[in-house]
Amino acid sequence: MSSVALALDFGGTKVEAALVSADGVVIPGTRFRRPSGGSSDSATLQRAVLDVVREAHAALAPEHELLGVGIGSAGPITLAEGLVSPLNVPAWRDFALRDLVQRELPDVPVTLQMDGICITLAEHWVGAAQGYDNVMGMIVSTGVGGGLVLGGRTVAGPTGNAGHIGHIEAGGFDDACPCGGRGCLEAVASGPRTVAWARTQGFTGSTGEELAAAHRAGDPVAIAAIERSGRAIGQVVASATSLVDLEIVAIGGGFSHSSPRLFEAAREAVAERREFGFVTKVKIVPSGLSHDGPLIGAGALVHRADRVGG
Amino acid sequence: MSSVALALDFGGTKVEAALVSADGVVIPGTRFRRPSGGSSDSATLQRAVLDVVREAHAALAPEHELLGVGIGSAGPITLAEGLVSPLNVPAWRDFALRDLVQRELPDVPVTLQMDGICITLAEHWVGAAQGYDNVMGMIVSTGVGGGLVLGGRTVAGPTGNAGHIGHIEAGGFDDACPCGGRGCLEAVASGPRTVAWARTQGFTGSTGEELAAAHRAGDPVAIAAIERSGRAIGQVVASATSLVDLEIVAIGGGFSHSSPRLFEAAREAVAERREFGFVTKVKIVPSGLSHDGPLIGAGALVHRADRVGG
Incomplete structure (x- = not known):
């Protein structure tokens, strides 16, 4: 078995999910994307998130063990409750993004942090x-x-x-x-x-x-x-x-x-x-990261949980 | 027995030492001061430090147990080696202040940090x-x-x-x-x-x-x-x-x-x-601190060592 993280990156223009391996690589063929953005209503945004999460989850291979989900989101956020209020996404103010994903995948831990923190963790890890x-x-x-x-x-x-x-x-x-x-x-x-x-x-x-x-x-x-x-x-x-x-x-x-x-x-x-x-x-x-950086960083919330501070 | 710290505060105009109790109080009668400052040579500054350290140490009462020495210094400093280069004290550039005090009191641990960090620790503790x-x-x-x-x-x-x-x-x-x-x-x-x-x-x-x-x-x-x-x-x-x-x-x-x-x-x-x-x-x-704040903060390096991070 090989340990993988399901990484989700929510930004002002797109939302992406992928599987990230324990050595900090986006596993080929597991990356999925939808538009997000300023003009979408909350239901559309939620559907986009769930679509890419389900697609990435369906890409799990028999040898994969899913350790958890890491979410990087545009800020501001409210860490304790897992809420997001991305400045460029007015439909979401104090939206419970972490709980949305947790309900979809109730059997693994879900961690949410601001996207900039995820990217920094990725630079520290493999960048x-x-x-x-x-x-x-x-x-x-x-x-x-x-x-x-x-x-x-x-x-x-x-x-x-x-x-x-x-x-x-x-x-x-x-x-x-x-x-x-x-x-x-x-x-x-x-x-x-x-x-x-x-x-x-x-x-x-x-x-x-x-x-x-x-x-x-x-x-x-x-x-x-x-x-x-x-x-x-x-x-x-x-x-x-x-x-x-x-x-x-x-x-x-x-x-x-x-x-x-x-x-x-x-x-x-x-x-x-x-x-x-x-x-x-x-x-x-x-930056030493490819365009996979934000997803690698979200995956690092799982694989490098010992490096995630308060 | 009551646990005390010997606190030393080295600034651009004066150097002070005192005994600080475990509840964050400068023990009356144990506070000593010398001028420091821009025009002094290094030997004069060293003598001033040792004078106040000896005076505060001599103020230890029979019921006092000395846990250690905490030093707050004007910056910049070099933490790992315990060196100080106070901007307004040109005679000291990479001066080994921690070692000077450690040689004087070889039997207790000596910790040095920048004075601003000490003051913040004091505000957090009793301010x-x-x-x-x-x-x-x-x-x-x-x-x-x-x-x-x-x-x-x-x-x-x-x-x-x-x-x-x-x-x-x-x-x-x-x-x-x-x-x-x-x-x-x-x-x-x-x-x-x-x-x-x-x-x-x-x-x-x-x-x-x-x-x-x-x-x-x-x-x-x-x-x-x-x-x-x-x-x-x-x-x-x-x-x-x-x-x-x-x-x-x-x-x-x-x-x-x-x-x-x-x-x-x-x-x-x-x-x-x-x-x-x-x-x-x-x-x-x-600030919630009296004019004892810098000394209380230096003492906190000893009494609140669990709050001193890297």
Whole structure:
């Protein structure tokens, strides 16, 4: 018999489930997907979740022993009760996602955490942060999210929402954020916000891919836009390291691939904190995960349960 | 017999030692002090430390059982080797403070942590954060420092420098910081920096006490200065809560007493993060510690060793 986890990843645009092996691999042929998203009602979302859970469960082979279900969800969440309120999914506010899945599979334990925590656990397990016990995982995409592993264990916090790196402010920026704050990293450095800033400077494209292409072509506005966002990322990494003494930050997500310059600008901003070796020591590296990362991380809630902290 | 800790607090202007009881009280008549500070050479600083340690040790009564020594030091520190490099004490860079004390008292365990961590442990033990397990302690004085208790245990980080809340940036501020960064909380909201900003607006005093007096008298520049610093404190508390899901922040230090308006402005800034209940839930309260707080916290490293994390 080989031990497997059923992993579920619920995000703002899609929900996916798959079987994840004990060595951190999505088992081929077991991955299923449905759209989720802003315009769906709760019944449609629930059906999408149950569809992919049933499909992944039906993919169990005779040699598989199902240890449990791990769920990563877009936040905010309420950890103790297993409720989710994804910012971009208005139909779900305090929705009992964990109980929905538990009723479907009553015989195995079901664990739910914020998706950013799952991704960080995956980086720590099989990604770019292997060998480090003080890690921040980050996703820079349509939003900016993340999670923490401190002292070798995930930090969820009393409500389960620790790791909201997109809502740490960056000095000198005051862009309005949907959370109600100003100067939050997500309001500066997400793909859409970076494009929006570039457009104020004359850029005529409308997507992160177009901005990346313009950057490759040497367009000075695209270069300035990516440097601005990279710099904000670095400032916030420096702030987070001041607070929790990180060793390494692994950054993934669609917009993180726009240019290596994004990473260089982030590292330059960290290096300015020259008086504090404990800050400048932090490494900023690209994610070591494939596009399976979120599912591997949800599976890690089961396979690496000893690394899941309070 | 009653169990006592020998507590040592090493700061930028003074070094103190005292005996601390198992219920978190500085035993009367056991507290001793010497100046430290920027102009002293290393030999003078070492003598000052040994003087107060010997004096406190000589104050042990026949009924006292000495469990160990707890040291809180201004940071940065290097936890594993027990080295200190206090920013305002240039004579000590990677100075082996823990070993100095261990040689003096070879028969008991000696523990060293950053002073902000000690203060937070004291707030958690006998101060304003009793009953909460996700706490930030803060000192707002000539500098801004702090520490974290997460999940009921202190977080030191791999180098021992977690809790440097003064070097989280505040959105919209870009004041130059001695650490090399810009917009760090310490560069905005410390007592001296608040006074310096007020002077750019026409304030003619030169101390935090004068600024507090002007505020009480209704001076609009003093009011604006204290609101500006309180707002920056609140912004950084919101950022820190986004990252580690704090329940309560206890703020002490000389400048924190300048006006209740400082706390109100901080709370107003947190409340603006209206979409995130896990952020707006954080309480901001005055420290519950007397001026014995740093020593009680150093003593807590011994008496509350089960609460001291990695």
